[in-house]
Amino acid sequence: MxxxxxxxxxxxxxxxxxxxxxxxxxxxxxxxxxxxxxxxxxxxxxxxxxxxxxxxxxxxxxxxxxxxxxxxxxxxxxxxxxxxxxxxxxxxxxxxxxxxxxxxxxxxxxxxxxxxxxxxxxxxxxxxxxxxxxxxxxxxxxxxxxxxxxxxxxxxxxxxxxxxxxxxxxxxxxxxxxxxxxxxxxxxxxxxxxxxxxxxxxxxxxxxxxxxxxLEIEVTRSSQGIHLNQSKYIAEVLERAKMDGAKPISNPLSSCTQLSTKSGDPFSDQTLYRSTVGALQYVTITRPKISFAVNKAYHFMHNPTDLHWQAVKRILRYLKGSITQGLQLRASSSFDILAYADVDWAGCPDTRRSTSGNCIFLGNSLVSWSSKKQKVVARSRTETEYRSLALCTTEICWIQNLLKELCVSSSRVPTILNHNMGATYLGINPVLHSRIKHVEIDMCFVREKVASGALCVKYVSTVDQLANLLTKGLSTARFELLKSKLHKSANNFLMLRIDRVCK
Incomplete structure (x- = not known):
């Protein structure tokens, strides 16, 4: 003193x-x-x-x-x-x-x-x-x-x-x-x-x-690049939630889990729930794979139930078994942008709103991702996919402006990979159907970028859609497959497939 x-x-x-x-x-x-x-x-x-x-x-x-x-x-x-x-x-x-x-x-x-x-x-x-x-x-x-x-x-x-x-x-x-x-x-x-x-x-x-x-992030440099992890912070979160001795699990959210505001009985310690979910939101800075599960838990902060707390404990058990994992930022000679955009149509049982998910690579490094519930109810899957495309395009434009200020240039046009054929077609063709007139602003925004040569929108198969991780609960096999693709930077392979079309 x-x-x-x-x-x-x-x-x-x-x-x-x-x-x-x-x-x-x-x-x-x-x-x-x-x-x-x-x-x-x-x-x-x-x-x-x-x-x-x-x-x-x-x-x-x-x-x-x-x-x-x-x-x-x-x-x-x-x-x-x-x-x-x-x-x-x-x-x-x-x-x-x-x-x-x-x-x-x-x-x-x-x-x-x-x-x-x-x-x-x-x-x-x-x-x-x-x-x-x-x-x-x-x-x-x-x-x-x-x-x-x-x-x-x-x-x-x-x-x-x-x-x-x-x-x-x-x-x-x-x-x-x-x-x-x-x-x-x-x-x-x-x-x-x-x-x-x-x-x-x-x-x-x-x-x-x-x-x-x-900022509670451990940073390790190697010849491969820079590795970010939050193992110390995660250990503290586990200890505060009395989950440091929990049995690890390999998937943060089961594909069978359907949570709603009516699920279960009121949870006795709402302060614990809110503080734990808030801490998990910070963990998503280096752990994109838990973003959807944490986002799901966040929607019940105002009135959590015992079933919601069980879902939070499952996330903690997953982190317990993967505590040393993190985010690898790889050294690269090019800084091309490749994004994946996906959506879970009407996935919220309470509001029937859809969840948009996207992940954006800069070279071989994952630098941005989002798992966010859309603000309005969509009447078709194509409509939700288009809103997701517009959201992803906005983030890409921001990253491009940032790179321009950093004096970084790309050799390829930024590309968004989407597995909905309708949204992909509407993104590159001047078609306006009566069923999607109410999303005209989003459509025109994406089309303008495509028409000016500032953006490519391409189809990708569901198998290769990495943004699936950010829109829904997955089976353990599917989760492990997409997780391995993120770790291996599968964008290298896909960039070769789309390069000929986007040049």
Whole structure:
């Protein structure tokens, strides 16, 4: 506590002033945490002074609060590029990051417990800089960091405002920001070191060296590329759910499982259900194969039953047996885009809405995937497939814009593989049938991309449709087959089959 208080005073975080009569004065408190290494050993004990932001009043001591963090797809795309030989990925952590944010509002806070000034016991702290748990602290910190990066020659990405790009005479450097965790990657080690030194001159940095543990994700480099896994995080989730001794299973969701809001009796511990499903959503960052099962469980967060909890436990049992598995980002000489789009028509027994699923490869690496229930009920399978195509096309366009900013070009036109002949035909031919007029906007969007030569839509057999993993529960044999195709990057084989048509 004393070290933290001394750091706050040295940072000129506040000035003691008489308590204003017409201003809101917020409370503060100390919180304590034991930080751990990736091997679960204790790293250090830390005390932190935090404000009780719940007592702030909008329009008086805060206004705007939004602060961006880097998207998970952006991280995977940049790390896929960094998997190339010769690229360096450096990790730095900013100490007490929020304390560097400059406040534009007048914020008054009570003196910290245990550190009340004996000469001015009735004074309050007028904050000069942000502290943790203020509503505007993340925004103030990001604004301060962004301004410094602009001074160093970086430009913010238009696709992801937490990605900063520096292009010096053709030498590219990328910087990713997730609150106080920063990744810097590029091919020039001296240039990266210069940026680290410049940031360290203004902020207290902890240089972590080459990336190895980032946002609860373990990162391992090899000659094949970069491997991401969350085994430590998964082990913690299993322990909290008291499933660390459970028997492993090879499939997260059975093809026979039909869950609805009316399934089973109310679950006794709804907090456990919600916290576990929330944690599993984070695991999907590196485990696309559980995305559909987790998405299914998420739909019952408001009123879970015992059968819903059994489905969550099945996901945990699957993770127990595959805890060391993760996502492989492979080194590649080309960065062509290939996507799979699928849909489960009227699969929700409660609403009869369909689930769209897609997975997008960049070269040999899976960088984006989605399992999402459509917002409206569809009257035909072709209609649902077309909405799924439009959703996948939108994500591809975003990735293309991101790659353009990263100065990455592709030798092939992005291709979407779909196993519905009707949707594939409508995607490339100017036909408008009365039964699908109400999805005309989605149709025109996809057709425009195809007609301009910016996109190919091709048929793929059901056997090779990898997006099946993201739309429905599968038999164990089918699940294992598609899982192996994902691991082996089956897109290499399929790209050869469609290359002649799409050139």
């Amino acid at each position: 004393q070290l933290e208080h001394d750091a706050l005073m040295q940072n000129n975080t506040w000035t003691l002033v008489p308590a204003p009569l017409d201003q809101n004065v917020i409370n503060c408190k100390w919180i304590y945490k034991v930080k751990k290494n990736s091997d679960d050993s204790s790293k250090k004990c830390k005390a932190r002074l935090v404000a009780t932001g719940l007592t702030q009043k909008y329009g008086i001591d805060y206004f705007e609060t939004f602060s961006p963090v880097v998207k998970s797809t952006t991280i995977r795309v940049v790390l896929t590029m960094a998997a190339s030989p010769g690229w360096i990925v450096r990790q730095v952590d900013v100490n007490n990051a929020f304390l560097h944010g400059i406040l534009s509002e007048d914020v008054y806070m009570k003196q910290p417990p245990g550190f009340k000034n004996s000469q001015c016991p009735h004074y309050v702290c007028k904050l000069n800089k942000a502290i943790y748990e203020l509503k505007q602290s993340p925004r103030a910190w990001f604004h301060r960091l962004s301004n410094r990066l602009y001074e160093l020659g970086f430009a913010a990405s238009k696709s992801d405002s937490s990605l900063f790009i520096r292009n010096t005479n053709g030498s590219m450097m990328f910087l990713l920001v997730y609150v106080d965790d920063i990744l810097i990657t590029g091919a020039c080690n001296s240039a990266i070191q210069w940026v680290v030194n410049q940031l360290h001159s203004e902020f207290a940095l902890k240089d972590m060296g080459s990336i190895h543990y980032f």
